[in-house]
Amino acid sequence: MSYGKTLTETIASPEEVAKNVARLRLVGANGPEGGVNAKYPAYLPVWEKTKLPDWEEVPYVDPGTRATPDKRNLFVPGSKHREMTPAIGEEIWGVQLSHLSKEGLDDLALLAAERGLLIFRDQDFKDIGPERQLDTVRHFGRLHIHPTMGHPEGYPEMHVVYRDPKDSTIARYTKPNEVSSVSSVNWHVDHTAEVQPPGITFFFGLEVPASGGDTLFVSATEAYNRLSDEFKTRLEGLQVVHDNTDMLTHSASLGGPCRFSPQKRNHPLIRTHPVTKQKILSIHQAHARRIFGYKKEESEYLFNFLNDVLVKGGDFQTRAHYEPGTVVVWDNRVVAHTATYDFKAAHVAGDERRHMVRIAAMADVPV
Numbered sequence: 001m002s003y004g005k006t007l008t009e010t011i012a013s014p015e016e017v018a019k020n021v022a023r024l025r026l027v028g029a030n031g032p033e034g035g036v037n038a039k040y041p042a043y044l045p046v047w048e049k050t051k052l053p054d055w056e057e058v059p060y061v062d063p064g065t066r067a068t069p070d071k072r073n074l075f076v077p078g079s080k081h082r083e084m085t086p087a088i089g090e091e092i093w094g095v096q097l098s099h100l101s102k103e104g105l106d107d108l109a110l111l112a113a114e115r116g117l118l119i120f121r122d123q124d125f126k127d128i129g130p131e132r133q134l135d136t137v138r139h140f141g142r143l144h145i146h147p148t149m150g151h152p153e154g155y156p157e158m159h160v161v162y163r164d165p166k167d168s169t170i171a172r173y174t175k176p177n178e179v180s181s182v183s184s185v186n187w188h189v190d191h192t193a194e195v196q197p198p199g200i201t202f203f204f205g206l207e208v209p210a211s212g213g214d215t216l217f218v219s220a221t222e223a224y225n226r227l228s229d230e231f232k233t234r235l236e237g238l239q240v241v242h243d244n245t246d247m248l249t250h251s252a253s254l255g256g257p258c259r260f261s262p263q264k265r266n267h268p269l270i271r272t273h274p275v276t277k278q279k280i281l282s283i284h285q286a287h288a289r290r291i292f293g294y295k296k297e298e299s300e301y302l303f304n305f306l307n308d309v310l311v312k313g314g315d316f317q318t319r320a321h322y323e324p325g326t327v328v329v330w331d332n333r334v335v336a337h338t339a340t341y342d343f344k345a346a347h348v349a350g351d352e353r354r355h356m357v358r359i360a361a362m363a364d365v366p367v
């Protein structure tokens with residue numbers, strides 16, 4: 001179903017929104033004093049709290065199944081591309097996402113499934129307007145709506161990440177004596193507690209820092225490949241419990257949105273990509289909680305080991321740096337990722353800001 005613009009008819013009162021924005025600064029959202037000099041004010045987040053019907057399972061045909069093996073509709077004449085590392089990542093120049101045909105988008109889906117991460121440089125995507133931005137990603141499936149975070153007014157399918165010098169989030173990681181953690185690295189896969197978690201995901205910058213603010217990526221396909229055949233056999237058939245209740249409870253405790261019911265369900269530990277047929281180690285430390293049916297200690301032992309395989313796999317990881325005009329696309333089924341809160345803001349003089357938009361298409365039920 002399409003939620004469209006009717007959502008804005010039921011947003012909270014301005015007083016309520018202001019109150020919630022102020023409280024949500026506790027989790028790093030821009031507050032009333034934030035966003036003053038933003039170049040794209042229409043994309044600043046609002047925190048409306050409309051309750052939406054939970055997602056129901058729908059048939060999904062992966063666009064990658066219609067792709068050409070040589071990606072001739074994506075790699076148009078004059079374009080160039082390079083492998084970022086042998087296991088993950090492709091950097092692409094000379095392809096304008098806003099001009100791609102449906103066949104080109106199909107080829108993109110296959111390439112993302114194969115390479116995990118695609119970095120498109122020199123795009124006009126951030127300036128084509130929200131309707132075309134959403135329509136582009138809608139080619140890959142129903143658009144996901146974040147259960148708790150802010151979005152541009154009228155466009156709940158966009159998840160906005162906004163940090164500026166008024167924001168305190170970065171200082172939590174970098175300011176001496178005020179750190180809550182030694183690092184901001186937090187490997188995860190997006191929204192795996194959903195019945196059909198996101199697959200193709202677009203992430204682009206409206207304003208990006210000159211240095212820092214990169215996203216790190218790791219290939220969960222290669223993580224699986226690195227295991228021994230004997231060990232792989234033992235993992236077959238295991239299920240992981242995914243649960244996003246904490247995210248909703250946290251948002252509720254701050255007076256923030258809880259747009260959907262808490263989601264808790266099992267998905268396979270080893271899933272198979274519907275297009276490439278490659279097996280994927282589907283585990284991470286966000287909404288994936290434990291191995292189903294295992295006792296606590298058993299689950300922690302196996303879970304932590306497998307998570308270590310991912311996060312320590314520097315030889316199948318890479319990072320995306322955002323230049324002005326960069327659009328990053330990943331297949332959320334085959335990679336895990338983490339933000340890095342390392343750019344200059346909040347704790348130093350300057351006016352660097354990072355204003356990003358994520359649009360994600362929900363894919364198949366994991367099998």
Ligand SMILES: [Fe+2]
Nearest residue numbers: 188189190337
């Ligand atoms: Fe994420």
